[in-house]
Amino acid sequence: MIRFLLKGLLRDRSRSLLPFITVMLGSALTVIGFSWTNGAMSSMIESGARFSTGHVKVMSRAYAKEADQAPNDLALAGAGSLLAGLAREYPNLDWTPRIAFGGLIDVPDAQGETRVQGPVAGLAVNLRDPGSPERGLLNLDKAVVRGRLPERPGEILLSDGFAARLGIGPGATATLISATMYGSLVVQNFVVAGTVRFGIAVMDRGAMIADIDDMRGALDMADSAGEILGFFRDSPYRRDEAASLAAGFNSARHGDGGEFAPRMVSLHEQSGLAQTLDFAAQVYSLMLVFFILVMSIVLWNAGLMSSLRRYGEFGIRLALGEDHGRLYRSLIAEGTIVGFLGSAAGTALGLAVSYYLQNTGFDLGSMLKNASVIVTDVLRARVTPASYVIGFVPGLAATFLGKAVSGIGIYRRETSRLAKEFEG
Amino acid sequence: MTETPLIVTKDLTKTYPMGLHTIAALDSVSLSFDKGEFAGLVGPSGSGKTTLLNIIGSLDTPTAGSAVVMGQRIEALTHKEAARLRNRHVGFIFQTFNLLPVYTVYENVEFALLLLGLPPAERRRKVLAALEWVHLADRAKSRPAQLSGGESQRVAIARAIVKEPDIILADEPTANLDAQNSHNILRTMARLNGELGTTFIFATHDFKVMQYLRRTVTLIDGRVDTDQQTDGRPGTSGAGEQP
Structure with missing residues (x-):
């Protein structure tokens, strides 16, 4: 049949x-x-992970509580040894330190007086180290609109829309007015190496990317980092594995009660991302x-x-x-x-x-x-x-x-x- | 000793609802048919011929009265039992041939045997024998669309006889055929009746068919008007030779 x-x-x-x-x-x-x-x-x-959260992120406990405000006075100290330890303990992840900061970009005229100013959100990343994953993570090579990526100390990238609004381009001098991690005033000159497109309106209106060594010097944050981001090297984000990794890291440091002790959070735990x-x-x-x-x-x-x-x-x-x-x-x-x-x-x-x-x-x-x-x-x-x-x-x-x-x-x-x- | 009739109906009634009224398609029909009969139900359209044929073939059930076919009460049969009765004892021949268009002549005839669960070799033997009977063995691989009307009806006959049923019910089997083909088909049926003893009951108002009948039951408005024995020997007009 x-x-x-x-x-x-x-x-x-x-x-x-x-x-x-x-x-x-x-x-x-x-x-x-x-x-x-x-x-x-x-x-x-x-x-989101590449720009801000990482698959996992290590911050000081105090910083983690106020992470939305990027409180650099609560940043991780001894970032170099912590980074080396993370690389040793979790070899399947790429680790990279970052500092988020804010301030004003001031553009001087020929006499050195303020010509134009604008508020800026900044991100300090490891730009110049050849072994750094940041260029790939932030897609910087493709995102450049004008100029080039920073190659020398003191060079920065500005969001293209922001640079246009300020009336400057590659080669121009821009002064960052901000605060050190101890609360002192910072006035630091940078050279605009190039402009980039972030793809998000709020960032394109006023953002800068600087090398982390330059910003450590500017913000008085030697061997410090606001946060250390970890990325699974072999594949995309894996929620359960990241959560287990963070739980294991935090559990091993449970006895260290200091506010500046490192704490690991997974992508899902950040900024209401889980919801x-x-x-x-x-x-x-x-x-x-x-x-x-x-x-x-x-x-x-x-x-x-x-x-x-x-x-x-x-x-x-x-x-x-x-x-x-x-x-x-x-x-x-x-x-x-x-x-x-x-x-x-x-x-x-x-x-x-x-x-x-x-x-x-x-x-x-x-x-x-x-x-x-x-x-x-x-x-x-x-x-x-x-x-x-x-x-x-x-x-x-x-x-x-x-x-x-x-x-x-x-x-x-x-x-x-x-x-x-x-x-x- | 008298042989038990194959089919007995007693006060058989079938009504259909029609709006607020009911229409009686059959009204207290009492008949019996013996083995080997070559009988016809004749009458105008709407006289109840097809309804009676459907009930005898267990395709339909009576509203009142009883119909006993091969010793089984039609009104009491389940779907499964009715299907078994049709499968083993009843063959149908329809006005429009009703061949399954996607299957070949051979497969159309074989289908009834598949339902009986016969082994392939036996099926093949019986199908070829049935096709020989209707002189269509050479068209076994043809599809229904490739056949003439007369050939299609002969395939339908082969399909009806292949399982060697006790009863063949033919509803207006010549309605779609010309005179030549009608006579050929009717001769084939008469030959089957004579040689195999298969009981044939026709529903028809075709005079050509009536010529072949040995018993003619006339239905008028769902009632039996007359029930006559006839000679079943047709004239020669329009009749051809072998199909």
Whole structure:
């Protein structure tokens, strides 16, 4: 009987090809949509991580409590030895120190008097050390709009919009007015090496990036760092592993009660990111459920249409002595065969596209005028083990349910009526 | 000793709701058919011929009265039991042939045997024998769309006889055929009836069919009007030779 059903499926395209294509496309779109959304979320996490949170971050306990205000008077002391210790203890992570600061950028005129000023948010990173991961993390090579990256002491990068507003460009002198970690006034001259695009309006309005050695000197923070960021070297952010890492680090230093003792936090623990990401995950799940629901309804209707068209055939099969249950089961078997093949093909197609988008990505940078520091210019999908089942299971289930529901008509219509419909 | 009739109906009534009223398709029909009969239900459209055929074939159930076919009360059968009765004892031939279009002639005829669960070799033997009977063995691999009307109806006959049923119910089997093909089909059926002893009951208002009947039951408005024995020997007009 299975051979009989298979022959019918192969010969009647409306019975096989149309549902097959529907299931295949539905499954493929689900897999691609899932992987793409997954990739977008990972990309969002990674962008935030690279610019600000790291996958994990080490701060002093006191600093951690006020981290939003970047209180440099509570920064980590002895950052060099702490960094070396972290690199030794966690060799699978890249570690990099940073100092966040704020102040005013003052642009002098020919007489040395203030020509124009603007508030600035600053980030000091290891720019000049060849072994530093910062250039890659902040996408600096691509984000430069004018000029070049700092190569010599005393050189900085300004956000391009900010530099334009101040009326300066590469080679100009800009004076930073800020405060040391001990609260004293700082007035330090820098040379603008280049301008960059951050990709976030608030940063593009007034931000600077300086080398951490320069800023340690300027802010009187020798061998200090506001925070030390850690990044998984081999792959994107892994929530559970980061949380376990932070818990282990903090547990080992539990006995050290000092306010300046280091404390590690994972990405999720920072700036309400846990809630944001959980909310995003919920929204994402709802979208996925909606998508699957739509696909199920489409497949159900396809099954219904197919069954309605075949009521006459069912009638003649009943007249020839096939019982209702067997006919119903054969209909579901057909649906399951088509659903299985369509879902498998759709999953394979979806995975192929997703892997391509994961490896090659979609290069927004080529469409935009400039890449940016924070917002990634290459959007990528991300294939996870869930990608292998997210399209297959609903594809199969929707086909099965579609046939099961639409086939109920076999029971609800009188046998003589079904047989008669064949003649129409 | 008298042989038990294959089919017995007693006060068989079938009504259909029609808005606020009910329409009686059959009204207290009492009939019996013996093995080997070549009988016809004749009458105008709406007289209840097809309804009676459907009930005898367990495709439908009576509203009142009883129909006993092969010793089984139709009104008491479950879906499964009715299917078993049709599968083992009843063959159908329809006005529009009702062949499954995606399957070949061979597969259409084989389908009834698949339901019986016969082994492949036996199925093959029986299908080829049935096709030989209707002179269509050479069209075994054709699809219904490639057949003429007469050939299609002969396939339907092969499908009905392949499981060697006790009863074949034919609802207007010649309605879509020209005179030549009608006579060919009817001769084939008469030959089956004569050689295999299969009981044939027709629902028809085609005079060509009536010529072949040995018993004619006339239905008017759902009631039996007349029940006559006839000679079943048609004239020669329009009749061809072998199909």
